[in-house]
Amino acid sequence: MKIAVAGTGYVGLVAGVCFAEMGHQVVCVDIDEKKVEVMKSGVSPIYEEGLQDLMRKNYAAGRIDYTTDYASAYKDADAVFLGVGTPELPDGSADLSYIATAARQVAENVEKDSLVVVKSTVPVGTNDKVDQFIQDFLVHDVHVEVASNPEFLAQGSAVYDTLHAERVIIGTETAWAEDRLKAIYEPFNLPIVSVNRRSAEMIKYASNDFLALKISYMNDIANLCELVGADIQDVAEGMSYDERIGSKFLNAGIGFGGSCFPKDTKALDYLADQNGYELQTVKAAIGVNTKQKTALFRKASNRLITFSGLKVAVLGLTFKPGTDDLREAPSLDNVPLLLSKGADIYAYDPVGADNFAKLYPEGPNDRGSITYVNDVEEALKDANVCFIFTEWGEVKAIQPEQFNELMRTPLVFDGRNIHPIEEMENSGVEYHSIGRKTVK
Ligand code: NAD
Numbered sequence: 323m324k325i326a327v328a329g330t331g332y333v334g335l336v337a338g339v340c341f342a343e344m345g346h347q348v349v350c351v352d353i354d355e356k357k358v359e360v361m362k363s364g365v366s367p368i369y370e371e372g373l374q375d376l377m378r379k380n381y382a383a384g385r386i387d388y389t390t391d392y393a394s395a396y397k398d399a400d401a402v403f404l405g406v407g408t409p410e411l412p413d414g415s416a417d418l419s420y421i422a423t424a425a426r427q428v429a430e431n432v433e434k435d436s437l438v439v440v441k442s443t444v445p446v447g448t449n450d451k452v453d454q455f456i457q458d459f460l461v462h463d464v465h466v467e468v469a470s471n472p473e474f475l476a477q478g479s480a481v482y483d484t485l486h487a488e489r490v491i492i493g494t495e496t497a498w499a500e501d502r503l504k505a506i507y508e509p510f511n512l513p514i515v516s517v518n519r520r521s522a523e524m525i526k527y528a529s530n531d532f533l534a535l536k537i538s539y540m541n542d543i544a545n546l547c548e549l550v551g552a553d554i555q556d557v558a559e560g561m562s563y564d565e566r567i568g569s570k571f572l573n574a575g576i577g578f579g580g581s582c583f584p585k586d587t588k589a590l591d592y593l594a595d596q597n598g599y600e601l602q603t604v605k606a607a608i609g610v611n612t613k614q615k616t617a618l619f620r621k622a623s624n625r626l627i628t629f630s631g632l633k634v635a636v637l638g639l640t641f642k643p644g645t646d647d648l649r650e651a652p653s654l655d656n657v658p659l660l661l662s663k664g665a666d667i668y669a670y671d672p673v674g675a676d677n678f679a680k681l682y683p684e685g686p687n688d689r690g691s692i693t694y695v696n697d698v699e700e701a702l703k704d705a706n707v708c709f710i711f712t713e714w715g716e717v718k719a720i721q722p723e724q725f726n727e728l729m730r731t732p733l734v735f736d737g738r739n740i741h742p743i744e745e746m747e748n749s750g751v752e753y754h755s756i757g758r759k760t761v762k
Contacts, residue, residue, distance in 0.1 A: 323506055326351060326399040328424040330361065330388065332368055332480055332581070332647070333441055333473045334405025339373060340484040342380035344509040349395045350388045361388040369646040369673045372481040392424075393431040401437040401506060402428050403471070404452075408442045409581075414588035416445055425452050429459035432466060437502045439471045443526050443586060445593050449493065449519040467499045470519045472526035477580065478644025489513045493522020527590045531604050534583040536571040538607035541614045544574030544757025554757025555739060574757040576711065576737035577614035579641030579650040584611070615655040618709060618735045621754050623663075625733070626707070630664030630689065633730070635705040637698060637720075638712020638738075640674035648677050652737060653711045660709075661688040668693050670701040672714055702728040713738040722749035 323346050327338040330352040338350040352358055357367045364381060366374040380386040389395055396402055406420035421442060428438055438456060440449050453468040460466060470493030475483035490512050494500040500516055507514060517525070544554040554574045562569035578584065587608050594601035626632070641651035648654060651674075660667055661682075667690060669675065675694045682692050695701045698716055702708060708729060710717060718740050725732040732751040739755045746753040746761040753761040 323347070323400040324398060325349075325506065326392075326395040326402045328352075328392070328402060328404045328427070329406035329420070329442070330354075330357060330367070331405065331407060332370070332477055332645075333475065334403070335361075335366070335368065335377075336370060336373060336475060336480045336484050337403055337405055337441060337473070338386060339376045339380060340481065340510075341506070342383075342386035343376055343485070346385070346506065346509075348380075348386045349399075350386065351390070351392045351395045352388070353390060355390050358388045358390050369644075370477070370480045371644065376481065392427045396428045396431040396436075397433045399432070399434070399436055401439055401502065402432070403439045403441050404428075405441045405473070407581075408444055408585075410585040410588055414592040416443070416585070416589045416592075418444065418448060421448070421452065422455065425455050426459050429456040429466070430461050432460070432464055433462045435465040437499055438466060438468045439503065440468065441471050441473050443472060443530075443582065443589075444470075444523060445589055446520050446523045446527070449523060467494075467496060468519070469494045469499045469503050470522035471503060472522060474526075474529065477647055478642060485510070487512050489515050491522050491525050492516050493519040495519055527586055527593075530582055530586040531590050531607070533571055534578055534587050534611070535603055535607045537573075537575075537578045537583075538610040538614070540572050540574045541577060541756070542610050545614075545617070547757040548759075551759070552757075553743065553759065555743075557757075573739065575614075575739060576618055576652045576656075576756065577611045579615075579652055579654075581647060581649040584608075584650040587611075615652045616659065617756065618737045618754070619656050619659050622707065622709070622735050625754070628664065629660055629707075632665055632706040633704055634660055634665040634667050635698075635701040635708040635729070636660075636667050636669040637671075637701060637708065637710045637717045638674075638714055639669060639671035639678045640712050643712055643714045646673040646677055648674055648681075651711070653678070654681075656709065656711065657682060657692070658688070661690040661692065664689040666691045666693075668695050668701045668703075668705065670695050670698055670717075671712065672716065674712075699724070699728060705729045706731050707733045708735065710734070710736040710738055710740060713740050722746055722751050725749075725751045 327334045327350045338348045342348040364378045408416045411417045449470045492503045547554045558572040639653040736755040
């Protein structure tokens with residue numbers, strides 16, 4: 323089938339490339355000319371394992387192309403997937419302006435019967451509005467329907483998640499739309515759950531917010547563990563054998579970040595408010611997470627007299643390993659706090675440093691300074707204190723004796739509970755983590 327994809331971010335580009343891999347004829351549209359140029363040259367604008375190889379393979383096979391010329395891309399597409407951003411507005415609601423623009427661009431240019439598929443995460447009821455909006459702006463006498471197909475990929479394993487999705491949710495209102503969307507996914511050979519549009523939209527929020535809740539619950543319990551002398555990792559392990567609970571998303575840490583959980587919890591809370599309902603569980607998750615993001619900084623502030631004049635190693639800047647995405651990363655909460663207290667930060671991240679440097683350029687900043695280094699050793703060398711924000715492989719691989727040998731004072735605040743407590747005991751490192759005892 324001929325498929326156009328609007329938006330070449332983590333969702334749109336990965337979807338487009340995977341559709342091409344499955345034999346569809348794909349054109350990816352973005353308004354960002356630079357991005358399109360980069361993609362045409364065979365380079366992925368985002369870091370995702372396996373993505374660039376598939377881009378090159380399918381481009382060479384003539385199954386995928388990239389363009390800013392949306393008019394020609396949408397003109398004769400059998401389906402147009404909308405994968406543009408739906409970021410958070412200051413009031414917590416989802417910004418639907420990118421969706422509206424893309425929908426209008428489709429309506430004004432489509433010359434053939436087509437299915438518009440909303441892949442972006444959108445509040446319940448948005449598909450209905452997009453449908454009406456498109457009918458209002460249609461120029462040619464063609465049949466266009468709208469379907470919901472929320473995305474569940476996780477950054478860091480986006481290609482794998484798409485090709486091996488645990489389920490594909492499709493939300494449609496007619497058999498015509500359902501059949502067309504099923505036909506697109508047929509070559510993937512994945513379980514399909516077919517529901518109406520509003521349920522599909524809700525499945526996405528309910529799933530993300532459930533995971534956010536699970537993380538916040540474990541962080542809440544971790545904070546209590548610290549106060550009562552229990553160990554959150556032992557607690558999580560003990561819980562994980564219960565199949566009703568499962569073993570995933572039980573890791574305590576410095577809170578969830580990324581482009582989805584923070585905004586999707588707030589958007590569902592907003593939707594509930596708008597409907598006169600108080601979504602107490604999700605509200606609680608948002609509250610716990612906000613506080614959790616600076617839990618390590620508070621611990622370190624209680625331990626030290628000052629950060630002024632101290633060399634502070636920061637290991638990891640992205641919101642999780644395997645991605646260059648910084649959106650809502652805990653580093654963005656902690657680095658400015660450290661700088662405001664006069665810290666001289668030496669930051670290491672294998673792929674996120676360039677993006678971070680756009681926000682915090684190297685050099686003096688506030689009352690401190692920031693320097694980007696090329697490896698963990700350089701960051702740790704002569705440091706007075708170390709913060710771990712992202713569990714990259716090379717950060718996990720640090721041995722306790724390296725903290726001892728490299729740092730001026732081996733004082734470590736680990737926001738990802740990377741190191742087993744037993745390993746840190748008697749190592750000479752003062753080691754603070756989340757929900758576990760402090761080792762001195
Ligand atoms: P992103 O910000 O990385 O990418 C959006 C892209 O859309 C940008 O490249 C932008 O230039 C482009 N764009 C904006 N307006 C356009 C237009 N009119 N036509 C064509 N392109 C246009 O976004 P993302 O992280 O890929 O997320 C997209 C959506 O998918 C969001 O709703 C998000 O909540 C949802 N989602 C994201 C993830 C994730 O892990 N990132 C997972 C599941 C769902």
